[in-house]
Amino acid sequence: MHLDPRIIGRVTATEKMPTTCSTVRFWVHKDQVIRPFDIVRIKHLPRKKGGRPSYTYALVKELSYITDSSSHLANYVSYDFGDLSVEPHYERLGTTIAEAEVLYNDQEIEMPVRDGAAVEWADAEGIKDALGLRGFKEPIPAGYMLMSNGEEIPIEFEAAYLLGPEGAHLNIAGISGLATKTSYVMFLLNSIQQRLKDQVTIIIFNVKGSDLLAIDQPNPDLTPAQRSEWKKCGLDDKPLENVTYLYPFAEKPDSYYTLSHVQPDILEKQIAEGRAYNYIYDVDTGRRKLALLFSDIDDPNSTMESIAHQLPDIETQSWRAFRTEIRSRAKKGSQKAGEIPIVSWRKFVRLLETRTHHDLFTERSVTRKEEKRQTLISEAISNLRSGDVLVIDIEPLPDYLQCLVFGDVIQIIYGAKLGDEENISGERLGTVVIFADELNKYAPKSRSATGRTLTRDLLEITERGRSLGVVLFGAEQFRSGVHDRILGNCSTNIYGRTSAVEVAKCPDYAHFPRALQSAITRLPQGSLILQHAAFTTSLIKTRFPYPNYYIPRVR
Amino acid sequence: MKRILSIMEKEGLQCLPCERISLDFERFVEYRDSDEHPVDTFFERPRLSTPKKKIHQPDEGIPTILHYFLDGSRKTYKISDVIVNGRYLPLIAGQIGVAVVRRNSQTVEPVRSLCKFKNVIALPDSIPLENLEYLENEINQWTSVPFSLLRYEVKRDRDPVDLGIAKIMSEMHDLEIVTVHQMAEQQLLANDRLLVIDGPLRFKKKLDLVQFRNVLGISKTFRPTFEVGRGRKRADVGSITSGLDFGERTSVFRTFHTARDLEGIIGVWYLRIRHPHMMSNPLQGIVKVECYAVDPEDRENGFDGERIDVISSHILRERNVTPYGEDLRWASHLYPIYVAECYLKSSFMTNVRFKAMF
Numbered sequence: 033m034h035l036d037p038r039i040i041g042r043v044t045a046t047e048k049m050p051t052t053c054s055t056v057r058f059w060v061h062k063d064q065v066i067r068p069f070d071i072v073r074i075k076h077l078p079r080k081k082g083g084r085p086s087y088t089y090a091l092v093k094e095l096s097y098i099t100d101s102s103s104h105l106a107n108y109v110s111y112d113f114g115d116l117s118v119e120p121h122y123e124r125l126g127t128t129i130a131e132a133e134v135l136y137n138d139q140e141i142e143m144p145v146r147d148g149a150a151v152e153w154a155d156a157e158g159i160k161d162a163l164g165l166r167g168f169k170e171p172i173p174a175g176y177m178l179m180s181n182g183e184e185i186p187i188e189f190e191a192a193y194l195l196g197p198e199g200a201h202l203n204i205a206g207i208s209g210l211a212t213k214t215s216y217v218m219f220l221l222n223s224i225q226q227r228l229k230d231q232v233t234i235i236i237f238n239v240k241g242s243d244l245l246a247i248d249q250p251n252p253d254l255t256p257a258q259r260s261e262w263k264k265c266g267l268d269d270k271p272l273e274n275v276t277y278l279y280p281f282a283e284k285p286d287s288y289y290t291l292s293h294v295q296p297d298i299l300e301k302q303i304a305e306g307r308a309y310n311y312i313y314d315v316d317t318g319r320r321k322l323a324l325l326f327s328d329i330d331d332p333n334s335t336m337e338s339i340a341h342q343l344p345d346i347e348t349q350s351w352r353a354f355r356t357e358i359r360s361r362a363k364k365g366s367q368k369a370g371e372i373p374i375v376s377w378r379k380f381v382r383l384l385e386t387r388t389h390h391d392l393f394t395e396r397s398v399t400r401k402e403e404k405r406q407t408l409i410s411e412a413i414s415n416l417r418s419g420d421v422l423v424i425d426i427e428p429l430p431d432y433l434q435c436l437v438f439g440d441v442i443q444i445i446y447g448a449k450l451g452d453e454e455n456i457s458g459e460r461l462g463t464v465v466i467f468a469d470e471l472n473k474y475a476p477k478s479r480s481a482t483g484r485t486l487t488r489d490l491l492e493i494t495e496r497g498r499s500l501g502v503v504l505f506g507a508e509q510f511r512s513g514v515h516d517r518i519l520g521n522c523s524t525n526i527y528g529r530t531s532a533v534e535v536a537k538c539p540d541y542a543h544f545p546r547a548l549q550s551a552i553t554r555l556p557q558g559s560l561i562l563q564h565a566a567f568t569t570s571l572i573k574t575r576f577p578y579p580n581y582y583i584p585r586v587r
Numbered sequence: 588m589k590r591i592l593s594i595m596e597k598e599g600l601q602c603l604p605c606e607r608i609s610l611d612f613e614r615f616v617e618y619r620d621s622d623e624h625p626v627d628t629f630f631e632r633p634r635l636s637t638p639k640k641k642i643h644q645p646d647e648g649i650p651t652i653l654h655y656f657l658d659g660s661r662k663t664y665k666i667s668d669v670i671v672n673g674r675y676l677p678l679i680a681g682q683i684g685v686a687v688v689r690r691n692s693q694t695v696e697p698v699r700s701l702c703k704f705k706n707v708i709a710l711p712d713s714i715p716l717e718n719l720e721y722l723e724n725e726i727n728q729w730t731s732v733p734f735s736l737l738r739y740e741v742k743r744d745r746d747p748v749d750l751g752i753a754k755i756m757s758e759m760h761d762l763e764i765v766t767v768h769q770m771a772e773q774q775l776l777a778n779d780r781l782l783v784i785d786g787p788l789r790f791k792k793k794l795d796l797v798q799f800r801n802v803l804g805i806s807k808t809f810r811p812t813f814e815v816g817r818g819r820k821r822a823d824v825g826s827i828t829s830g831l832d833f834g835e836r837t838s839v840f841r842t843f844h845t846a847r848d849l850e851g852i853i854g855v856w857y858l859r860i861r862h863p864h865m866m867s868n869p870l871q872g873i874v875k876v877e878c879y880a881v882d883p884e885d886r887e888n889g890f891d892g893e894r895i896d897v898i899s900s901h902i903l904r905e906r907n908v909t910p911y912g913e914d915l916r917w918a919s920h921l922y923p924i925y926v927a928e929c930y931l932k933s934s935f936m937t938n939v940r941f942k943a944m945f
Contacts, residue, residue: 100929102912109917110908113865119647120907122922123693125929 038152040064043074044129045147052144053134056090058151060128066180068092068547069573071162072132073154076146079139086139089154089162090132091569093545099126133545135569136162153181160185164568173223173265174562175216175574186265187574189220189524190566191228195463199523199565200498203471205511206528206560213507213528214243215579216560217467218272221505222580224465225421226267233461234272234421235413235441239434239469242584244423245294248275249582261577271581275421277302278412280429280437281310281404282391289404291391291428295584309407311424311437313393315351317408319343323485324439325387327474328432335376336383337485342372351393358384387432409437410444414455418462431473438474439486441466446493449500463501466493471506472513487515494521512538523565529555543570589729591708591945592667598722600714601670602678607942610663610679610752624789626813626824626840630854630880630889635838638827642834642858642899651690652901653803655698655775655782657766658927659685659759662935663752666945669710676711676741679751680734680945682935683707683759685766686927687782695923697930701769703762704934705735706941709751712738730944732936760790771798781898785924788853788877794844796851796879803898804877807919809870811857815840824857829869831859836899839890844879852880854890858899860906861918872918876902 041060045051056074060066073087101107101124111118134145138161159177160166170191177185193199202220204213221234238244248271262269279290279299288299290310302308313321323340331337348354362377397404409424416422424441426434445464448456468474475490493502495517506522508514512534519525519540527541532553535541541549548571552561562572592602629635663681670676687701708726710719716738723736739754741747767782776782781801788804813824827837836858844851854877861872876898880886902921910925911917935941 100910100913100926101908102910106909106911106913109911112862112907118907121651121693121904122695122908124908125695125926 036150036152039150040066040072040153041130041151043145043147043149043151045144050144051147053142055131056088056134056145057129057131060095060130062127066092066095066128066130068095068545068551069177069571070180071135071154071159071177072130072151073158074145074152075150076137077141077143079141086137086141087158088137088141088145089135089158091135091162092130092132094131094547095128096131097126097128099124133569153179153183156183156185159183162568163187163572164566168566170228172220172227173267174220174564175560175576176261176264177572178575184264187562187572189564191224193523193565195224195228195232195465195503196498196501200503201494201518201522202503202505202524202526203511203514203519203522204505204507204526204528204560205509205514205530206555207530208509212557212560214240214469215558216526216528216576217505217507218244218247218579218581219576221421221465221467222272223265223267225272225419226270228463229419231418231462233416233418233464235445235464235466236421236423237434237438237441237466237468238423238425238427240427242293242295242298242427245277245292245425246298246582246584247272247421247423249298251578251580251582254578254580258578259580261575262580265577267577269577269580272421274419275307275423276412276415277308278311278407278409278422278424279308280392280425280433281312281394281406283394284391285403289406290425292425293428294425298582298584303405309405309412311392311409311412312396312406313436314395314408315348315354315393317410318351318388318393319346319348319354321436321440321443322384324436324443325432326383327435327439327484327486329383331484335372336380338372339377339380340485350395351388355381355385355388390429390433392429392433409440410453410456413441413444413448413461414453417460435474435486438468439489442486442489442493445502446489446497446500449497449502458501461501463503465503465505467505467507469507470509471518472508472510475506475515475518477513477515491515491517494518510534510538511540525563527552527561527563527571529553588731591726591730591734594725594729595669595722598725600722602667603670603675605665605667607667607945608665609938610665610748611661624842624845624853626815626842626855628815628841629838630841630852631839631856631892631895632888632890633892634889635892638822639831639835639837640896641832642836642896642903644834644904645900650779651904652779652781652897653783653905654690654780655687655770656690656695656785656921656923656927657685657687657763657782658785658924658931659683659763660928660931660935661755661759662938662941663755664938664942665748665751666708666942669714671711671713674711674713674741676713677748677751679709679739679748679755680941681707681709681752681755682941683755683762684931684934685759685762686931686934687766687770688923688927688930690923695926697927701766702930702934703766705758705762706732707735707737707755707758709737709739709754711741711747713741714738732944757791761792764790764792764794767802768795768798771800776801783921783924785927787875788844788879791845793848794851796881799879800881802879803902805902805921805924806875806877807916809857809875811870811875813840828857828873831857831863831873833859833862834903835859836895839892839895841880841889842877852886854878854880854885854895856895856899858902860903866918874902874919874921 041058043058070092073089076086076088168190171188174187174189206213259269279292282291326336362381426437447453449458475487535549661683666680667678668675669678684704687698688695689698719736727733739750784804787806811824811828837856839854839856842853859873866872905921909917
C-alpha cells in the first residue's frame, strides 16, 4: 500500500476527548519526531460536496506518551514485582498523542476535524496563512520558525501593530545571562532600520558593560552559517547605521572625560568620526529634572516631589550656588505658614547633595571644549533625524542617576512630540523607538510607584505614545516586577527563558499551555516565544539570527 | 441503507421488537474450563523421575521460537425474537474476528493479511437454507457492511440463546482453523517459528493435524482435576499443578482432541510463570500448554522432554510485560495475546453502531 510520506499521524477523537472547533488530538507515527509549536495540517471536509478537501492547520501544544498500562503498579508488576534485573520481553503498546490548537482552515470550515483524518507536516505557505502572516502592509522581519521537519518559516511583525498607530510598544522578559533579550531587541531594531529607515529614530540605553557601545561595528566573528540566518529573515547582515553615542561626563582627562567602560580604541574611532559626546547636566537643565532624581525614594506625601517642582524658580548660575540656595531654605526660621515643613527640606538637601555630587552635574566647560565634547541630552536629541540611532550609556551611573537620564530622555521626546520642546522637531524624528533594559527599575509593579514622576511618564507614553509616535521597547528579567498597565499596553510581548517560580508567580504565564509553561524554563539560547497583535495564534516560538554587531569586552 | 429487521420483515419473517442486549458478560471463574478433556497417562520421553521439573529462562540473546500469536474474539447480541412455525426463537447477531500478531524484536504488530472479521446473524434451523441464502443476499444489498447468515440447531432441552451463541462461537473457531491452514500453507510456521493460540486446542472439528504441527494452545484458566497412573504410581495432577513453584513444569500428559476422535492426540502440561507467593489462588500464574502429537514417535512414546523444556523456557520468558489491572487473568496472560485481543476489540463496531443496523 502506498503511504503518503507527508503523513505523520491520524486524528483521534474519543467519547471523553472529542475534537472541537479549537482543539484536535492525533497519534503520531512511531518514527516521527515532533515538538510543541510545530504546525501540522489535517485533511478535512470540502466546503462543497465533492469538492477539493479543505485543510485545517493546527499548532502542537502538548505531547504525551500513553501505554496500555492501567497504572504504575502494572509496570512494577511487569518487572516480576519490582525485580530490577528483569528485562521484559516486550515493549508495551504505546503511542505519542499530540494535542494541537486549531488555527485556521483554508476553506473556512469550522467543523471539528474527523476521527482518523490524516495529519501531515504543514507547508510553508499554509503556515503563513495559518499564523496570520499574510497581507501585512509593512512587514518587519521578526525571526524564523524552525519546524521539526526542517522547514523554516520567516516570521514578521506588522509595523502598524509594532510601532503604531494600530498598536505599539514591545516588552521582552527573560532571565539574564543568555544574551537573548538584548540580542533579540537589537535584531529587531536592525530589522526596523533596514525596513523603515526614513521613518524611525532609535534611542538605546546601554545598561550592561559595553555591550551596546559598538553597535555600528560589524561582528568579526560572524560565521557564514550565522550570516545565512540573516538572509533567512530577508535582511542584510549589516549592523545599525548612523549611530551617535552619548557617554556620561567625568573629569578624567585620561579617560576621554568619560566614566564609560567603552573600549578605548572604539571610543577613539567614534571621536574621530564625530559620533561620541559626553553628556552633562548644567544647573539650568538639571534643576528642572530633579523630580526624576528621587524616583526611588519612598515619598508617600509627595513632599519631595513638591520641593522638586519649586526648584525651577530658583535662578542660579552654578550647581554650587544652587545647593547653597537650597541649604538656606532648610535653615531654621525660613519656613512660612502652609509651606513644606523644614524637615522635608532638610531631607531633600541631604539627598540632593549626595545625588548631585557627581561629575555629571557641572557647568559647560569654556576650556578644552574639543576634548571634553560636552553636550546636553536635549542638544543631542535635537540633532537626530529619522533613520538615526542614539546610544546613551548609563551603565556607569548609580541607579538614581540612571532613572534621571532615562526619565529626562522620555520627557524630552514626549515634549518634542507635543511641541513643547523649542529646539526639537517631533516631526523630524519620525517615530521614536526607545529601548530600555531593566524596565522594572523605571516602572516597578509596587502600588506606590504609580505616583512617581518617572513611572507616570512611562505610563503616559505607553498609554498615549502610539498616536504620537513614541514607542517603548522594554526589557526586564521578570514580568512580575513591572507595572501592569505598562505591560498591558504592549501589543507585542516576547517571552524568553524564565524560572519556574516566575511562571507560577506571574499571571501573564497562566494562559500558556502546560507544556509551554514547562518548556519556557528550558528555552535554548536564541529561542523566544512571540505574541503579537497581528498574529492569529497567541504564541509563536521563534529563533533569530546571531548578533551582527561587535560586542566588546569590558575595559 | 435499510435496517436489517425491516428487510427481514419485508421478506416475510416476523420479527418481534425487543430490547437489543449484549450477551457478552465475562465472569472470571478461577477454575473455568468445564469441558476439560481428562488426561489418561504420562506422555513424555524419557519419563520424569519427579512430579515437576525446574525450567530456566533462555538468555536474552537467544531468539524466541514463539513468533506468532492468534486470538479469536466475538461480540454477540440478542436483537429480536422471530416467530417460526409458531415458536418464538431468538435472532442472535454478532461480530467475530481472528487476529494474528507477529513478534518484531521487542514489539508486536498485527499481520493484517491473516486477520479476519465477520458479521453474522444466527437464526433457528427451522428456517429453510434457501430462504436464508435469499435473506443474506437481500440484507447485503442494503447494508454498508456484509453479513453472513447462520443456522443454529434448535434443541428441546437447551436455551436457544446459548445455541445461537454457540453457533457464532463455532463460526469463530472455523475462522481460526482457516487462519492456521493459511499460515501453514504460506510456510510461516516451523519448529523454531511456533504459533501460539489463545485457549485450548479444542476445535469441534476433525483437523488436518499436520498443519497444526507447530501450533501451541495456551490456556489461562483450567481445572486440572485428573489422576494419572495406577496403583502406587498414581498421581493427582491437580495437586502437582498447584504445588508448582516459579519456573517449574509438570510432566506432559496425554489427552485427545475429542472424546470420539482418538486420532487427535494432544500433549498437555502445566507451567508456572509467576512466583506463587504473590498470587491470590493456587492456580493463578500457571498456564496450561497443549500441543498435537503429529510425528509417529511422539504419538507412540510421548513428547521429547528436551523439546518440552525448550518450549516451556520460551513461554516463561513471555511473562512480562503484563496487563495487570486490565485483565483479571493477567498472571497467566501472555502480552502478545492481550495485544491481539485489544486489536480485535478495537476493530469491532461499537455496540451502539452495531445495534443501530437492525
